[in-house]
Amino acid sequence: MNRYKTFAERIKNIDIWTFVSIGLLLLFGLFLCYPLLKIVRQAFFSSEGNFTFANFLQFFSQKYYFATLVNSFKVGIFVTFFSLLIGIPLAYFYCFFPLQGKKILYILCILCSMSAPFIGAYSWILLLGRNGMITKLFSAFGMTLGSIYGFHGIVLVQSLKLFPLVFIYMIGAFKNIDNSLLEASENLGISGIRCFFNLTLMLTMPTILAASLLVFMRSFSDFGVPLLIGEGYRTFTVEIYNQYLNEMGGNNNFAAAISVIAILITAAVFLFQKTIARKFGFTINSMHSIVAKKTVCSVNVFAHIFSYAVVALAFLPQIYVIAASFRNMKNQVMLPGYSLNNYKGAVSKGAFRYMGNTLKVGGLALFLILLFAILIAYLVVRRKRTVNNMIDTLSMIPYIIPGSVVGIAMIMAFNTKPIILTGTVTIMIVSVVIRRMPYTIRSSVAILQQIPMSIEEASINLGASKMKTFWGITVPMMSGGVISGAIMSWVAIITELSSAIILYSNKTMTLTLAVYTNIVRGTEGIATAYATMLMLLTMISIAVYMFVSKDGEISV
Incomplete structure (x- = not known):
């Protein structure tokens, strides 16, 4: 009933x-x-329609294909490290120091984070490519720069593209810290750099972990940057694209198998992020908002130089693309003069x-x-x-x-x-x-x-x-x-x-x-x-x- x-x-x-x-x-x-x-279904079938694991065995048994996965993890780890290395100090200076022009810094970081990643890669080609402006400038003085192409170029471009995500995340985390905790720390004799590492970073660790995994996932999944400047350095997502193009006339099964591997990896990273957030997450009830510090002049100058230099470096490629759009060009060669x-x-x-x-x-x-x-x-x-x-x-x-x-x-x-x-x-x-x-x-x-x-x-x-x-x-x-x-x-x-x-x-x-x-x-x-x-x-x-x-x- x-x-x-x-x-x-x-x-x-x-x-x-x-x-x-x-x-x-x-x-x-x-x-x-x-x-x-x-x-998923296509990944487990051969071109003749028979159930098989051969597509997956081919990927993991052949060094050529498996290396692309290793390369993507390597890029993701380095990009995450450098994004944190830039984004955390920048957010700290933004929140705790009386920086001039904070609004401009914030807007420029937003613009950097929201621009198309591959445009950043293309911009750096114009600057540091074989015929790039900076490359030619150094060549005029008999100096040679390292190549923008390959692993180092991918890491550079992605780091400058993704550190603003860490910056935006960390601003929110720093603003939620109760200033009375920092004052208590100073009263106990722990201030400056010791307070930053022993208290401030610890209070924001859940956000740091979340930002790290977000940056890693975006770097791992990025397609445009390694496609443009990777050259011989093959990454996982580009290999998926290449295999699919190679298979367009016939068998798509191997491309499907690589795609399934990509789904499993990104899902595992996402679940790991959720687990970490649940295990180490905590809530801070901020009764007293943080206030900008009055610091020693030299420290304040360093904070300004670091902040503006980093943001200028990240925004430089976009400015150069706009300027280059008015230059006379023939194919890949810049000619004298400007025009429309x-x-x-x-x-x-x-x-x-x-x-x-x-x-x-x-x-x-x-x-x-x-x-x-x-x-x-x-x-x-x-x-x-x-x-x-x-x-x-x-x-x-x-x-x-x-x-x-x-x-x-x-x-x-x-x-x-x-x-x-x-x-x-x-x-x-x-x-x-x-x-x-x-x-x-x-x-x-x-x-x-x-x-x-x-x-x-x-x-x-x-x-x-x-x-x-x-x-x-x-x-x-x-x-x-x-x-x-x-x-x-x-x-x-x-x-x-x-x-x-x-x-x-x-x-x-x-x-x-x-x-x-x-x-x-x-x-x-x-x-x-x-x-x-x-x-x-x-x-x-x-x-x-x-x-x-x-x-x-x-x-x-």
Whole structure:
């Protein structure tokens, strides 16, 4: 009897949100689970259709392939180390020292972190490549610089790209430290560098671990930087791309096997991060905010020099690309004088169409991301059900999977009937929605957890329906967190390369792809023009967000 009663109660509790949950689950099943299952299935079959482990054995038994995995781990570890080495002191000086121009430093770090990684790589080629400006300058004095290509170049570019993530994370952690703890430490005779290592770093260790694993995952999954400047130094994600291109005419099984290995590795790193966070995480109740210290003049000067030098070095490539876009260029050679020839060439080759595609794909994708993120956040926070927890977990899977793997999975899933999407705008939109939605979901969940449920209950008690309350009360209150995540998603969408390079057709070419294809073709003048357009679009997006937001800060 109780069983029938329980079933009847469940039927009675079905409402519009139940159908929303089912709809979202079906969408994730079709556009995420199905492609991933397709790629997993293909990894365990030979080209003749027989079940086999040969694809995996080939990867681990041949040094050529296994070396790419070792190389990616090596790059990830070094990039993480240097990002921490730069980001932690920079955040410490930012929070604890009376730095001049703090707002400028923060904005420049945000711009560095949100620019397309491969544009940074391309910029350093223009500066330190074989025909680079700095290379030529040193050659004029009979000096030779080390090559920007290979392992050292990848580490340099990725470190300068990813240290701002550590910087932004650590600012939040330092601001949460109770200043009375630091004052007590000084009263006990522990101050300066001893206080920094023995107390300050220990209090922020959970954040340091979280930032470290985030940087490592982004470095490991990065595609554009090693593709442009790796040359003979082969990395894992580039090998996935190369194998897929090599197999396009026939057997895709080996490419699928490498993709599965990538999924397992990134999933293991993600689970390790979660375990570490649970085990070592703790909460600091900050009653007294930290205040900038009055320091010895020499220390204060060093803090200023270090902060501005690091940020200037990170931002230098972007400035140089903008300047180079006005230089006269023929293929890869810079000629005397300045002009608008690069922009004229870019326009004649389809700049407006590429910009239109970028805005169309980005705009439609962002609309869907906002819609789904708001709905998922509400289901996760307000309607705690097993199915909603499943949706939350599914939404985070693309966050840990390299973009090239997502692109290959989409091709394998939607290249044949009953659903054929390859070469269309739809598959580009689906890919970036799946890949970039986690940013907005997490920020939406965070803001909704801070909103008292009593406000919504009061609205319903006054006669408003659940959906009217949701759209009229809840969503407006969530807007701050939603917009913060949306700007992260938007910038990631318009600078997407790793999945787009596999999925695009000539009709769906975006600015990011136009930059890359022109670099590969050697028409670097036009590439600099496209890169400048893309950077300006990114800068305008961030500037608009900072203008309309209350504090002008972005969470990562």
